[in-house]
Amino acid sequence: xxxxxxxxxxxxxxxxxxxxxxxxxxxxxxxxxxxxxxxxxxxxxxxxxxxxxxxxxxxxxxxxxxxxxxxxxxxxxxxxxxxxxxxxxxxxxxxxxxxxxxxxxxxxxxxxxxxxxxxxxxxxxxxxxxxxxxxxxxxxxxxxxxxxxxxxxxxxxxxxxxxxxxxxxxxxxxxxxxxxxxxxxxxxxxxxxxxxxxxxxxxxxxxxxxxxxxxxxxxxxxxxxxxxxxxxxxxxxxxxxxxxxxxxxxxxxxxxxxxxxxxxxxxxxx
Numbered sequence: 001x002x003x004x005x006x007x008x009x010x011x012x013x014x015x016x017x018x019x020x021x022x023x024x025x026x027x028x029x030x031x032x033x034x035x036x037x038x039x040x041x042x043x044x045x046x047x048x049x050x051x052x053x054x055x056x057x058x059x060x061x062x063x064x065x066x067x068x069x070x071x072x073x074x075x076x077x078x079x080x081x082x083x084x085x086x087x088x089x090x091x092x093x094x095x096x097x098x099x100x101x102x103x104x105x106x107x108x109x110x111x112x113x114x115x116x117x118x119x120x121x122x123x124x125x126x127x128x129x130x131x132x133x134x135x136x137x138x139x140x141x142x143x144x145x146x147x148x149x150x151x152x153x154x155x156x157x158x159x160x161x162x163x164x165x166x167x168x169x170x171x172x173x174x175x176x177x178x179x180x181x182x183x184x185x186x187x188x189x190x191x192x193x194x195x196x197x198x199x200x201x202x203x204x205x206x207x208x209x210x211x212x213x214x215x216x217x218x219x220x221x222x223x224x225x226x227x228x229x230x231x232x233x234x235x236x237x238x239x240x241x242x243x244x245x246x247x248x249x250x251x252x253x254x255x256x257x258x259x260x261x262x263x264x265x266x267x268x269x270x
Contacts, residue, residue: 004210007077008038012239012266014073018089018096019252020259025090025098028236028249030070032174032208033141036232037074039213040139049079052106056136059109059125063118063142064172068100071108080107116149118142119169123155126167126227137166145177147188153198159227160199167227168220171195172207174234178250195229207232241265 001009015030045058062071069089076083081095088094095105102111110121122140129136146152159167171191175181182188196202201223205212213232220228236250237243240262243252254262 002210004038004043004214007042008034008210009239009266009269010077011038011070011073013263014076014083014086015069016240016259016263016266018069018072018086019254021087022090023256024251024253026066026069026250027252027254028176028243028246029064029067029172029174030073031240031243032234032236032238033067033070033172034073034238035208035210035234036141036170036172036213037070039210039217041074041078043214044217045139046136047078052080055132056134058136059122059138061110061118061122061125061138061140062100062108062112063110063122063140063146064115065099065112067141067172068096068098068105068108068112071100072096072105075105075107078107081105115143116146116151118146119152119155119159122167122169123159123162123164126159126164127162129166130164137168139168139170141170141172143177144171144173144175144182144188144191145185147171147191147194148182148186156195156198156200156227156229163225164227165201165224168217169195169200169227169229171229171231172234173231174236176236176248176250180248192229192231195231199226200229201226202229202231204231204233207234208238239266239269 011034019025019027047057089096126138192204203216
């Protein structure tokens with residue numbers, strides 16, 4: 001198991017630990033996106049956990065605020081927040097709200113949600129960094145459901161027009177949103193072709209394959225003059241069979257007897 005794979009598994013352990021405290025949460029999303037977060041925080045992003053306002057840091061923008069359970073796991077493992085604080089997830093007065101808030105939790109660059117606005121903020125940051133002639137990059141995670149929002153495509157068009165090659169968008173396609181699969185709510189496919197048509201350097205990979213993610217980012221780094229879109233096909237609940245197999249797992253309520261089963265299934269996967 002590589003270092004990044006080991007980190008991804010540890011992030012999944014943290015997600016289960018946080019959700020067990022409150023008995024519910026956006027567990028499927030946290031498990032599904034752990035591989036990307038491990039790649040970014042332990043291989044790709046340039047940041048200083050002791051200086052979160054470092055002007056030349058790479059920015060990670062979580063547009064999908066309810067995925068915060070996964071981001072908190074990464075922030076804790078990266079030394080930005082205490083690991084012990086994960087036990088406060090979702091509790092009254094905690095800095096770790098179910099939908100993360102900028103300036104309350106260290107390491108959050110924006111308040112994610114209402115959905116559909118993260119990419120617009122990412123475009124603004126990328127333009128500002130260019131004007132300041134800084135080498136920092138902006139990485140934005142958004143959802144397949146957000147691709148149903150008009151503001152996402154306005155931002156996409158703007159980024160391509162200004163050739164923002166310091167901007168990376170990751171589109172998590174887990175085939176699930178609050179009311180069901182996107183193809184039933186408002187079909188977005190072929191989503192990779194849409195991003196390409198808007199002028200983005202575009203790839204589509206298995207979002208639970210760490211090598212595929214790292215290779216895609218490396219390829220994107222070598223392409224100039226265009227913003228970069230990496231569409232990630234992920235599995236909700238990845239690594240825990242009882243969550244992978246749930247028909248509806250946008251928000252999971254878990255019986256107390258299921259947590260040990262979930263952890264055991266995670267540990268079975270090497």
